[in-house]
Amino acid sequence: MQTTSLWEQTLTFFPQYLRELNDRHAPGATVTVVGASDGKFVLPLAAAGYEVIAVENDPQALYGGEILLPGSGLAHAPSLTQRIHAAGLTSRVQIQPHDFFHAELSELQADAVWTSCSWHYSANHRRPLGEFIGRMKDLLEPGGLFGAEFMMPVEDHHHLIEHYTTPDKLFRHFPSDTWEVLLTLRTDPFTERPHVGQPHDHTHRMGVLFATKPEHLNQGTRA
Template identity: 75%
Template structure:
């Protein structure tokens, strides 16, 4: 049993993504995880038989080291590679230790792509949100599955940042001639318990967006620039 992820207790809609993945993708399909962190999503995908491309640029996730945890205090957190090896799925996982925008698209091509609350981090604000999403879309072959959960605005300053978005706004990036939107969800504000990087109770509001790239693009369909 691998060491638990630092993010083990945080809310996620990843199980719904896996169900969609199982329905739509063949066994052994490739899934790219953007913001792989310490493998919270990478390990279960690999253990389920999928090939995983884990894209991560954070030194803590890549090399491990000491972290400050709620209640427990300082502790050693293993690296992504250590957790992959500990789980016995090294042959199923390829780690791309680069910034998402600096990694060649050809090195990330997959049947499905998943990201969890990554694009709202300030390090990703240097590029427009549409560019982040478009790059995720470009990784997928026809019929490929796109999955993202993300932070919605809840504090006043969030409403000034496009990277805190809503499912309604994301529809603009998924024109119906090219994409089939499969699922959108949004939560009410909820209290999340302390975790690494956030040592006190805090409030979140999350959204979820799943879509499938159509095998045949409808003639005349274009990306809605509205």
């Protein structure tokens, strides 16, 4: 499903995640999106028949308003709520307008969880990366699907920030007695065109990890 998200043209592994989700969970299952932004991932999940919990506390995403677009100047960005309503998907999306760590965990429980480049934002650096990943894992029951794409180090200072990580390092957060890592991928450095918040061409390197907590593995050990 194509959307008019401000982030529509940025690289993502989300299509691979959606295929994995479709293989493991039928429409009607619940997916929590951590860092829902303006709905780039929320809308296609809801359109595919999933019940979506959209976690987002950025005022621009929640309420819309003027935004500076590279090359075209000021424009009006619709809110997450407006985009969901315009797509006719209101009944399938529950917005949690909270910081991820301040929302009630019981209200975020889901069959699957997805995040895209959310933990590398400086606002999330006040907590160790392991806490962010651990809370995402805690949302899932055995059989749940974990998916995260993330920024890898490119510039020298990125190597000093654990939130710019690699698939190999993330692998350590998923012990084999309670989790099964399904997929890890990484890109070479690539040039991305200007987008919101970045007015010039810039270099990224991205990774992704999918994991599941199979029902047949030891459920008595907390990961």
